Amino acid sequence: MAITTQFRQSVYLAVHSVAAGQVAGYGQIAAIAGYPGYARHVGKLMSQLPNDTELPWHRILRSDGKIAFDAQSTAAARQSQRLIDEGVAVTNNRVPKRYFIDPITS
DNA sequence: ACGCTGACGACAG
DNA sequence: GCTGTCGCCAGCG
Numbered sequence: 001m002a003i004t005t006q007f008r009q010s011v012y013l014a015v016h017s018v019a020a021g022q023v024a025g026y027g028q029i030a031a032i033a034g035y036p037g038y039a040r041h042v043g044k045l046m047s048q049l050p051n052d053t054e055l056p057w058h059r060i061l062r063s064d065g066k067i068a069f070d071a072q073s074t075a076a077a078r079q080s081q082r083l084i085d086e087g088v089a090v091t092n093n094r095v096p097k098r099y100f101i102d103p104i105t106s
Numbered sequence: 107a108c109g110c111t112g113a114c115g116a117c118a119g
Numbered sequence: 120g121c122t123g124t125c126g127c128c129a130g131c132g
Contacts (some may be wrong), residue, residue: 003129026114037127043113044129060113068113075113108132115127 003041010034011042017106018059020086023099025063032106043068058082065100067093 001007010033017032018024024032026046027039035041046057058079062068069076071093080090088099 001128030114037115038129039114040112040128041114046113057113062113063115079113111131112129116125118124119122 001035001038003044007033007035007038007041008045011045012055015055015057015060018056018101020056020059021088021099022101023059023061023065023083023088023095024101026060026068027063028101028103029060031103039063059086061095065095065097067095069093 011029014029014033015024018029025039026042027036030036030038030042033042042060046060049055049057060068067076067079067090069079076093080093083090083095088095
């Protein structure tokens with residue numbers, strides 16, 4: 001499987017489906033999009049998003065709830081701030097499991 | 107073809 | 120809870 005337009009579309013749709021105040025893991029998004037095992041590629045796409053994108057990329061975290069950037073980085077600060085603005089608690093670059101979307105509901 | 111690299115994930119210490 | 124290892128899969132030099 002290559003990174004086709006189809007792949008991107010599906011992933012964007014999946015990311016878009018994550019409601020404000022909730023978060024999801026890269027692998028979770030990949031699975032919802034119909035591409036289980038492509039967590040790394042979801043991250044790849046996120047890294048290529050334009051700065052003015054409408055996609056709620058900040059709601060995507062690692063499976064353990066950690067933000068995918070070094071805690072010191074400004075990128076991490078940016079992401080955690082956006083989450084906090086949505087009412088999601090972020091402490092030590094990490095978010096509590098309870099904020100994750102229920103994979104069944106989705 | 108080969109090795110290295112990722113906004114990753116699961117698991118063993 | 121944290122670090123180290125592997126497994127993962129496509130892209131690139």
